[in-house]
Amino acid sequence: MAQRRLLGSIIAGLLLVGSVLAEPPTSVLIxxxxxxxxVALSPAQQNILAPLAKDWNAMDSLRRKQWLGxxxxxxxxxxxxQRRVKERMREWGRMTPDERTQARNNYKDFxxxxxxxxxxxxxxxxxxxxxxxxxxxxxxxxxxxxELLMLMPPTETVAEETRAAKSAPPGPSP
Amino acid sequence: MxxxxxxxxxxxxxxxxxxxxxxxxxxxxxxxxxHLALDRQKQEAPQLALAGVGxxxxxxxxxxxxxxxxxxxxxIDFARFKPLLAIIALLTGMWLxxxxxxxxxxxxxxxxxxxxxxxxxxxxxxxxxxxxxxLKDDSSAQ
Numbered sequence: 001m002a003q004r005r006l007l008g009s010i011i012a013g014l015l016l017v018g019s020v021l022a023e024p025p026t027s028v029l030i031x032x033x034x035x036x037x038x039v040a041l042s043p044a045q046q047n048i049l050a051p052l053a054k055d056w057n058a059m060d061s062l063r064r065k066q067w068l069g070x071x072x073x074x075x076x077x078x079x080x081x082q083r084r085v086k087e088r089m090r091e092w093g094r095m096t097p098d099e100r101t102q103a104r105n106n107y108k109d110f111x112x113x114x115x116x117x118x119x120x121x122x123x124x125x126x127x128x129x130x131x132x133x134x135x136x137x138x139x140x141x142x143x144x145x146x147e148l149l150m151l152m153p154p155t156e157t158v159a160e161e162t163r164a165a166k167s168a169p170p171g172p173s174p
Numbered sequence: 175m176x177x178x179x180x181x182x183x184x185x186x187x188x189x190x191x192x193x194x195x196x197x198x199x200x201x202x203x204x205x206x207x208x209h210l211a212l213d214r215q216k217q218e219a220p221q222l223a224l225a226g227v228g229x230x231x232x233x234x235x236x237x238x239x240x241x242x243x244x245x246x247x248x249x250i251d252f253a254r255f256k257p258l259l260a261i262i263a264l265l266t267g268m269w270l271x272x273x274x275x276x277x278x279x280x281x282x283x284x285x286x287x288x289x290x291x292x293x294x295x296x297x298x299x300x301x302x303x304x305x306x307x308x309l310k311d312d313s314s315a316q
Contacts, residue, residue, distance in 0.1 A: 032273075104300075128275070136305075
């Protein structure tokens with residue numbers, strides 16, 4: 001009897017640990033009640049979530065609930081933000097749960113940065129996107145990310161960081 | 175009550191007195207019948223106890239619904255369902271806990287997702303592991 005109890009405790013412990021470590025946690029997936037199919041959504045919800053129409057019925061209840069929550073926030077967003085959400089909806093929905101979790105964590109870190117560093121990250125991303133896959137890999141292996149800023153026309157906010165990144169001493173001023 | 179006890183005492187005395195005269199075959203039959211009765215009593219004890227309690231609690235004079243009184247009188251073996259009821263209660267409790275966890279998780283992710291999907295930087299930038307790691311390594315090396 002004692003052995004069975006011990007075994008039961010171990011199994012319960014492993015389930016609990018697995019539930020906490022998984023992303024999204026298994027307990028959250030179990031605790032989310034079933035959400036409506038696409039045809040059961042209101043016309044307003046269908047209009048907002050239109051980019052997800054094809055993928056909706058294949059989504060689990062948790063994803064549907066998250067999207068329905070976003071649809072509730074949607075009317076309060078500014079028009080340009082509404083446009084962005086619709087543009088990014090499908091791509092975001094097709095990411096794996098791990099990718100979304102990673103993106104959320106990175107975004108939380110990004111929000112902690114001071115404004116000038118945020119601006120620099122945005123400029124770096126633009127420059128990074130302009131490179132081919134091979135060039136990106138070469139840059140990551142050989143260079144620093146600040147070198148990306150040299151590929152872009154300097155802006156007021158990032159000019160200071162760009163100057164600091166240049167290894168060559170500044171030339172004589174005219 | 176005293177008279178009853180006295181009568182019972184007398185009956186017991188008479189029965190004990192007659193024990194010596196019982197033939198061996200009858201004694202064996204009595205013994206077998208006693209064992210049989212004890213075995214049945216062991217099996218039915220929980221049912222009788224519960225039915226008795228139910229009968230007392232949900233008696234005719236109480237105002238409980240007739241259905242409950244019927245259950246109590248019917249002698250349904252509630253003890254047999256105790257483990258099942260315990261499992262149902264445990265599962266219900268676990269599901270409620272998971273439900274609450276789910277509500278909190280969804281609220282938190284909704285807030286982050288709505289900010290992330292409306293930011294100047296697209297979600298791909300934050301999901302690009304190599305780019306983000308490169309930025310972090312670079313800034314930590316400086």
